[in-house]
Amino acid sequence: MYNKKYDLIVVGSGAGGFPAAIAAARRGLEVLLVERNAQIGGLLVSGLPILAFLDRSGNPVVKGIGQEIIDRLQALNGTKGHIPSPLLNSVTHVSAPWMSIILFEMCEQEENLDVLLYAELKEVKVDNGKMRGISVFCRGEEMVFEANLVIDATGDACVAYKAGAKYEKGDADGKGLQPPTITFELGNVDYEKLFDYLSEHPEGYKLPETFPGIEQTLDYFRSNICFTMMGFSDIVNEARKTGELTIPRNMIDICRQVNGNTFVNVTRSIDTDVTDFESIIKAEFVCHKQVKELVPFMQKYIPGFENAQLVSMIPFIGVRESRRIVGKKQLTLDNIKNLELPEDTVAIAGYNVDIHSPDSADMTMLTVKHGVGIPYGCLVPEYVEGLLMSGRTISVDQSAFAMTRVMSTCLAVGQAAGIAMAIAHKHGVLPSDIDVSELRAELKKDNALIALD
Ligand SMILES: Cc1cc2nc3c(=O)[nH]c(=O)nc-3n(C[C@H](O)[C@H](O)[C@H](O)COP(=O)(O)OP(=O)(O)OC[C@H]3O[C@@H](n4cnc5c(N)ncnc54)[C@H](O)[C@@H]3O)c2cc1C
Known part of the structure; x- marks a missing residue:
């Protein structure tokens, strides 16, 4: 059933990985979605509500595949939709079991998509700085898959780390990470x-x-x-x-x-x-x-x-913060404070800057008036070609991370990463070389938001 070679491998099936795999498969790429758990969805199926489909001004900032999931959930009474929140901008409460059922169903409906569960990343294959594939351990067996295009949506940047991409973690000393939690x-x-x-x-x-x-x-x-x-x-x-x-x-x-x-x-x-x-x-x-x-x-x-x-x-601890990859561009706290929506925006972050103290009982929440743009370069790692980042590990500084880590934003970034890979495949170019205006046009066609209405 599984091939030896795919057009694209997506590692990690959470809010960053799931929409990437769906978006690329819908554009005809042969896609393998790799997940170490028995469930698709990462923290999407943890019961956590999804924050900030709407920004603080009430603008919708995420639609596309993220909204499609919510519509499917709503049809099953698995959510009450986006509820504006004075604290968290908007909150979309979701039923974890219905979410799980929907994500399986959506994968099954994509004929170009294979899903490999119980599969932990083992090694990555890189030739002359270019991704060539991965190996995994699945139910005790080592398996090798070739692909020139890989999306790292592991939440911990496992693929990029093994491929030798440059990364940051926590503060300037690599310490001070937001704490993990069992909900x-x-x-x-x-x-x-x-x-x-x-x-x-x-x-x-x-x-x-x-x-x-x-x-x-x-x-x-x-x-x-x-x-x-x-x-x-x-x-x-x-x-x-x-x-x-x-x-x-x-x-x-x-x-x-x-x-x-x-x-x-x-x-x-x-x-x-x-x-x-x-x-x-x-x-x-x-x-x-x-x-x-x-x-x-x-x-x-x-x-x-x-x-x-x-x-x-939750059957495993929820990780707030780990590695952040250094990309061609980096979203910073200043970009957020200036409420920037640059020309090369491929996803919009609509949450606040929300920091759980790494070493005390405190939590801080700085409001952000409206959505800010995530430029394509934040998905493109330095030093490794054929690889894109998705989900919470994109290229942002530690404070910006405290805004972009929420699931609505990860869903939007994931869709952008999947379509970017489809464009790279179509033109036979590296994902770092695609025309971002083409990506933005394709995102719009798929009802994804790249500007405030
Ligand atoms: C306690 C807590 C509370 C939060 N509260 C909220 C909230 O209320 N609302 C909100 O929107 N966001 C919240 N967040 C943030 C949000 O849930 C995450 O930042 C977001 O889900 C990250 O998505 P992701 O796809 O990058 O990672 P994940 O959802 O973690 O998905 C990564 C996937 O990759 C898989 N994977 C990882 N490593 C490997 C490997 N080596 N091989 C194979 N598979 C692998 C994992 O099993 C997982 O399925 C919270 C986070 C935490 C921890």
Whole structure:
């Protein structure tokens, strides 16, 4: 069933990889999508809501394949669509199992696409600086695949790293990475009781000073069937002082899911470098212990959670930050502050700059008035040809990363990467040499957004 040679290999099937594989297969390329898990979708199937399909001004910034997924989910009642949010610009809550079913279905509908699950990248083949293929371990067997075009959507830039591409990680010393987290879901939460408590205790949803200019309202929580809330700093900080809570986080971060359960995003393993296997394994242990501490804490102190039940937990730690590849261009915090939408924009980022402190309990959120453009050069790594980056590992500085890492942006970047590869294949040129205006025209044809309406 699988070929030995493909036009394009996409490694990693998350928000960065999935749309890349679909977009290229729809343009006739023979594509292999490689994924080490048994599920397609990476963090798309974690139950995390997708942030910032809309920017802070309410402009849609991501459509194309990202929107197609949401439309398919909506038809199955697997999402309530894009809900504007005073905190997170917009939130699209998704049902993880329906998302998983849809992603499998979409792959199956592409006749040029082969999906290889249970397959961890082993080696990359590079000749004279050009990608020539990869090998993987799949169910204990080593397999070799040839391709002159490869997209690295592993989230950790595994392909680019092995191919010798230049990368950055964390701050100037390679430290200070945002911490990874194990998220989990609670059932049997009494939201009316929670709202009643908050109406008496508005300090419960007051955001810290590190969220300048952002306010949450009780009315917002009450009027949206799915909502996201960060709060209870008062209760959390008191418990941290007495030692009853040891998790390095100064808030409880929850969202009400499509199924009525509460998704909890609070655990943190600080001082972790996920590219170091000992460090990430230690983080798994740390966060599992934190879940055990947090569930009874919430039952005891957060009104409405007294009878909450632990329903599910992500089966692997969620990685916020690891390698960022150095590309032909780099998106910087200055570009964001200047709200730039350059001529070579191939995807729009519409989120805020959201940083989970690498070494304390804090979190900061700097709002960004409207979407900013990601230039094509951010997808093109230095030193290795035939390779494009997609998802969270594109070429951005550490602060810009805190904006571009969300899944809506990764979906938009993924579609651009897939179409760029189709153009390179069509003209027999390297992806670094394609005409970006042709890419932009093709993106528009596919209903992807490259400008604000
Ligand atoms: C705790 C947490 C909370 C977050 N909250 C939100 C949120 O609320 N909303 C939002 O929009 N974003 C959120 N994000 C950010 C967002 O989820 C990620 O940045 C985004 O999913 C990255 O997409 P990606 O495709 O680059 O990586 P991933 O989704 O991680 O996908 C990478 C895929 O590659 C596969 N892979 C990796 N290495 C290999 C290999 N060596 N061989 C084969 N396959 C491999 C992985 O299994 C995975 O399927 C959060 C992230 C975390 C960790």
